[in-house]
Structure formats: structure tokens, C-alpha cells
Amino acid sequence: MHTGINLAPPVFELGLKAYLYGQKALALARAADRISEKYQIKIIFTPQYVDIPKIARETENLLVFAQHLDPVKAARGNGSVLAEAVKEAGAAGVLLNHVEKRLTLSKISRTIKRADEVGLLSMVCADSPQEAAAVAHLGPNLILAEPPELIGTGKSVGKGKNQFVTRSMAMIKSINPKILVLNSAGIRSGDDVAEIIRSGAEATGSTSGVLKAPDPAAKLEEMIKSLKEAWLETHPC
């Protein structure tokens, strides 16, 4: 667990996957940067590898994450994503074990260590409360707990009597209370964000909900505004 960056909740992750890249990714990053500053909400922004340097350089508030990292050390390893290279490119962290880029248990463990070594935050996906508990023993900064069957469906994990958020939160915190828990999957509106925060999540995020909206920057602001309000409502100081 990299401790060099203050990661107090709430946090929102906007994962670009392979949807957006280049100038369009940069434009959205700039909008996200302004929104992050306006609402004082930390935004994790996860672009294609090649877009990390420019986005990191031209934004001030975003936590730019690589979409993946390999556990290799500097040496051989053609085609791999090297921790030191990602760090020097300006990234703040890495996303690991996404449903579209699964890692072996051993690689999750070794890649978190590599991220720690070079000073990168690590966020690891988990499919179930049990997997989230498993990952908690490996010491990442964040765990993104979401049922893979809901990803990209537009159905929010927070809806109905789903105990997913509560259970994964409880299991992770009992193992390591410093790990931040992000619940998302199916977030497509400010209301979805508010609902998941009210059900106990410390962080949430979206990909298609933002990127497929007619105006992605406006949709992102809708979500961040709602996140801010729901957080203040549920965490009054």
C-alpha cells in the first residue's frame, strides 16, 4: 500500500478502457480536472497507456492511473508495462485485475508490491465479497468490488436489496481498514451515484455511463455533484 498520496474518501473513478484516446481523451481529462477542483472530489482517471504522459502533465487535480501493470523488473519483458516507466510518465496509480484483464493471484500479489516499490497507488478489482476479502490480504490502496455480470449493463449494483456493498465493505475493513472500497457497475446517473453512496460506498465510478452520454463532461459533472451531496448528507461533520 503506497502511502505517499492522501486518499481520503470519497473518490470517483472514470475508466476510459479503449473507448476514448488522444485529443478526445485529453479534452475529457481537462473537463474532469475542472470538475474535480470545483467540487473538491478526487477523480481517478484511467486512460490508454500512451495518453498517460500528456494527461498527467496537463491536469492538476486528477489521479491518473494506468489500466494495467506487469510485475516485471526493469530488464527483459518486451510488451510489458513497467512500473518505473508508468511512474516517470506521471501516473499516480494502476488498476489491476479488471474483468477485461484478469491476473493470476500470484501476479496480483507481485504487482501490488511493484507498485509500492516505485510509489504508485494500486486499485484491484474483485468479483464478490469473498474475492474482495482475498485481495484485502495483499494490501492494495483500493478495492473495486463489483459483480461482473452488472458491468456495462446500466443496472446499478446499489439497486434493490442487494447487500453487495455492505458485505464487501465489512469484509475488507475487518481485514485492513486502510483500504478504500469502491463499488460501481451500472452507474449511469447522478441518482445512481447518490444511491450507492447512501448504501455505504466510499467511492464509485463509471465508464459507459459517462462515455456514452451525449455530453460526457456534463454527465460526469452530474455524477460528481451528486457524489458530493450524497457524501455530505451521509458524512456530516
Add this chain to the structure above:
Amino acid sequence: MHTGINLAPPVFELGLKAYLYGQKALALARAADRISEKYQIKIIFTPQYVDIPKIARETENLLVFAQHLDPVKAARGNGSVLAEAVKEAGAAGVLLNHVEKRLTLSKISRTIKRADEVGLLSMVCADSPQEAAAVAHLGPNLILAEPPELIGTGKSVGKGKNQFVTRSMAMIKSINPKILVLNSAGIRSGDDVAEIIRSGAEATGSTSGVLKAPDPAAKLEEMIKSLKEAWLETHPC
């Protein structure tokens, strides 16, 4: 086979793998850029993904290649390397199926097509003359034929009575004469370069031979100078 870039031989590939990144990779890229111009030899330069944009922007003569590409289309695909993103970042091509990043036959085929679609050169590794012939049917721009047991050993493939170069060249050209054939593995000096060019190769390259030298830029110049001389000697107009 992308036809938008003139790739007349000879060509030299300097693959950085995970050895060099960031400012040090950029410094070597600038040196390679000057050497390429001085000797009028094309150099394929293959850095970490995150270093592609800056190196492409700050050099004029290099053919910057990504170390790998995924066959995904713009959409879902977290952690994958998207063709359009690599292209917009300024890359001229991609390396595929390196011994450290093996691809299925189906992915080699589909990724070459993706490279063609967006206008990227494709260079595919093959372990044997038979595999080189196999790859030739899939239409890449270059085939890097090298016996994996020699990679990184400092033993040149051109040494002794090794028929590897001659056989792989003959098989590839009989299938598609437009494909450029690169033979390397174990290149560590200008003499190694000269020897492999004299045995018939159109292109060669190095990683550890250059990067582990006390002065990588000087070692690269030694190789490129030798490549130029051996090429003129064996290809007098």
C-alpha cells in the same frame, strides 16, 4: 500490409523492452535519430508504451514502434493497447509475437489487420523458417526471424554454418516478396551486424548488445556504420 511508409531495406531495430524508459529512453532516441540521419539508415525504435508520444514528437527519422498491440476495436477492453490510440500517439508501427509476449495464431492474424486498418506497420517475430513462412501468409510488413534460444545470449545467429538466415529469407520471399526480413538475436558488435548482412539479411537489430554497452549511443553508431558499409558492399548499385 500497411503501404503508407516506404520501407526499403536495410533497416535496424533497437528494441528497448523494459530496460530503458523516460528521460533516458528519450536521450537514446535522440542519439538514434541523429545516427539514422547521418548514415541514412532507417531505425525502428521500440520503447515502452508511455514513452511513444514524446519520442515520436521529438525525433524526425525514427520509426517508433509499440512493443505490442491488441486486436480490440475502440470500445471495451481495459488494459489493452488500442490501435487508434497508438497511431494518434505518433507510432509508425507495432511489434507482435515477441518471445516475451507470445500471441495466438488467430490474434497475430487479427492484429495485423487492425494495424493495416489504422495505418501502422507490423513486424512479427517467428522462431524458425517454418514459422516465418506461416507468418508470411498473414501479410505483415516485416518478419523478425530469430531462434529464441539465441536471444540475449551474445551468440550471433550469423555465426558458423547456420543456415537460418538463408532459409527463412527464401521461404518468406517465395510467399510474399514484399515482406522485409529481419534477422537478429545475439548481435553485439558492428562485426556481428556486418556478418549477418553478408549472409543475406535485409535488416537486423539489437537490444542488450546496445543497452548493456558502456556507451549505448556509441555502440549503436558502431552497428549502424557497419550495417551501412556491409550493405553497400553487398548491394552495389
Add this chain to the structure above:
Amino acid sequence: MHTGINLAPPVFELGLKAYLYGQKALALARAADRISEKYQIKIIFTPQYVDIPKIARETENLLVFAQHLDPVKAARGNGSVLAEAVKEAGAAGVLLNHVEKRLTLSKISRTIKRADEVGLLSMVCADSPQEAAAVAHLGPNLILAEPPELIGTGKSVGKGKNQFVTRSMAMIKSINPKILVLNSAGIRSGDDVAEIIRSGAEATGSTSGVLKAPDPAAKLEEMIKSLKEAWLETHPC
């Protein structure tokens, strides 16, 4: 290419995948064995690994194939399928690179060599005429050329003006005329079998077409009878 078994066409492959196993697989194998003898048509029968020994022992005419093979040599390699073990268990050959078990180009090459070393036939899947040509250089006994988008759909590759069979056949034979070409995908009736044989295939096969039929043995006999008739019709001596 293993030459110890006479593989003159026509041939039919019945691939069980993970549909059928144990006693039910054995019962179907016995029926296939009788049908093979009755029509004098060679049937490749591809069960789960654990079912190979019993089916090989209790049938006389089937060519029992493993669904996959790893290129490991006898030693370490927990979880891998060892060539010598498959051979001693009574298998006649192996299926490689199926769309549900993709292999790297390098592994296809090395696994065909392992099959040759221990005396096993090798059958390799290819998605397109180009991939079929590629595989032909690696010297398998059979190439199963089928467009993956048709597998399991019930749409026959032979339908309409599809030139898939003709083109893959021509490309493979021009490289190595000893390789047997199998075209299938979407075969669900005796008529489909006849159609694909009439379009030039030397071999065909089915999985869901047989296994999802109300009476799989009867459906298999329908196909084999049709194969025999179409073959005699198109190959009169």
C-alpha cells in the same frame, strides 16, 4: 506429420468438447465404432482426457483424439497434457488450436513436433484460408478450417456462395498436398454433410449437430451415410 496411420479421406470428426463424458460418452463411442465399421468411414472421436483410455480400449475403428496437448517433455509441468501419457492411454491423435483453446504460433509448432515424436496424428484448427496456409507450413496431418463465427450456429459453411472450402483447400494443398483438409462448422444434418463434400471437402465433422439431436447415434449415422454417398458420388473410382 505422423505417418504411422493411414489417413486416406474421407474422415468425419465428432468432437465431444465438454458436452458428454463417462458412461454416456462411452455409449456414443460404441455406436460410432459400429457406424464406422458399417460404412467404412474413419471417425475421429474427441472425448474428455479422462475418457480416452476406456474409449480407446473398448472400440476398434475409432481414431480417438485428445482435445488438446501441451508441448512439455516428461518432467515438470503440473496440469499439462503430456504427449507420452496420451499416447500410452491409447489415443491416435490430438486436436490443437480450437477456438475454445487457442495456442500461440510457437506452441502450435512445438506441439505438432511433440505429437510426431511420440506417434500421434495432429489436427490443427484455422479460422481463415490464410491461417490454414500458415498452419500448413508446420506440418500437421489435418487442418480443420472453419470460420469461428459459424461454430455452433447451425449455419453450414457450405451454404450459399461461400468459397471458404475451395480457397482453404487450394492454399493448403499447394503448400503440402499430404495434409488432409477438414471443413465443418454448422453441420447439423446429412444434407449439410453432403453439401460440404460436394463443394470439395475431404473431411467434415460436428459437435452440437450430433450431441443436441434427440438420438445422437441416429444423427451420427445419418451424417456418415450421407458422407459415404456424397463421397462415392464425387469420387467414383
Add this chain to the structure above:
Amino acid sequence: MHTGINLAPPVFELGLKAYLYGQKALALARAADRISEKYQIKIIFTPQYVDIPKIARETENLLVFAQHLDPVKAARGNGSVLAEAVKEAGAAGVLLNHVEKRLTLSKISRTIKRADEVGLLSMVCADSPQEAAAVAHLGPNLILAEPPELIGTGKSVGKGKNQFVTRSMAMIKSINPKILVLNSAGIRSGDDVAEIIRSGAEATGSTSGVLKAPDPAAKLEEMIKSLKEAWLETHPC
């Protein structure tokens, strides 16, 4: 966690990997069967897939395990190892996530569930006490905790001041006391077995220590005899 087989410690695992197969594997299985009965020690015997049926049928005391299992359900899945097929072949359990057959976290989770569904014991490898704790949340019957750098080296994990056994045991038991903990790696003699049992292990095992011995059956008996004595010494009723 499959509860249909009583798995009270101590247990010994003999993993054949790809070293031994066919008649030789059966001969060693018969010897192991006699040794298991003589010393009343449970032996997990892990042969090649194709050898499972015969060994399961011709032995009485062994717990025959598959070297791997895929999480597929009966249907498509060519080349995969189907739970129902392994169960009907007579296996008692499966080994998962061996260093030579790594699985994603998600597959470990889903494959344990598949094993439970059909009534197979599950034993999962873990590289460190942290990974062992992670796996414990997924509910396998056994966790094989061993540092991969010691596997096949002949250096015992129990030697010196290594706290590996104690720590992995403590972490696993605090999460789920029903999980049996197996520590091995580098076991090559009866003395190694005794030492690891005295350091707290409930189970241990060997591959190369037995299979590379001049007389594998004699070496196995040496280990089992030593296991029995060390167990009685440390667990006097």
C-alpha cells in the same frame, strides 16, 4: 468446501506432474496404496488426467486428484477439464493454481465452487502467507502453501529459522479453521518430512524427492513412515 470426504490430518501429497504416466504411474500408485494402508496415512496422488480412471479403479486408499480443473459447465469448452468428467472418472479432488498452472483469482474462486458442486475436494497452491490467507476466503479444503523459489530445489521449507509454516498456518486457521494446511517444497527425505511436521504442518508432500529417487516406492515409504512417527510424537492423544 466439499464435506463428503473425511480429511483429518496428517495427509501426504505425491504429485506426479508430467514425470510419470501409464503403467509406471499405476505401479507407483499401487505401492502408494499399500503404504497408505500400512501406515494409515492418507495419500493424495495426482497423476496425468488420462491415468485417473485406472488408478482410481485399481487402488483403495488413495485420494486421486486431477492436476487441474476448469470452471466450465458441461457444454462447450473443447480442451477444458470438466468437473463432472473428473468426478465420474473416480477422482476425489483437484489441485488448483500450481506454480506451473497459474489461475486468475476469479477462476480459483469459480473452480472451487465447481468442485463443491460435483463433490470434489479442492487443494489450492499459494506462494506466501498473504496469498494463503487470500485463498482461505474462497473456501478450499486444503491450501498448499509453499514458496515457489524452493520447489524442486531439494531445499526444505522447514529448514533454518523459516517462519513460513507457522505464519501461513496461523493466517489460514484464523480465517477458516476447517481448511487443512499443507507445507512442502524441497522435501527429499524422511527427515525433511519429520522436520516440517515438527514445525507445525498438518500435511506435506513431494514430487521430485520421490520420483527421482533410485527406488521411488521405497523413498515414499521412508517419508510416510517418518510422517507417521513425527505426527504421533507431536500429536500424542
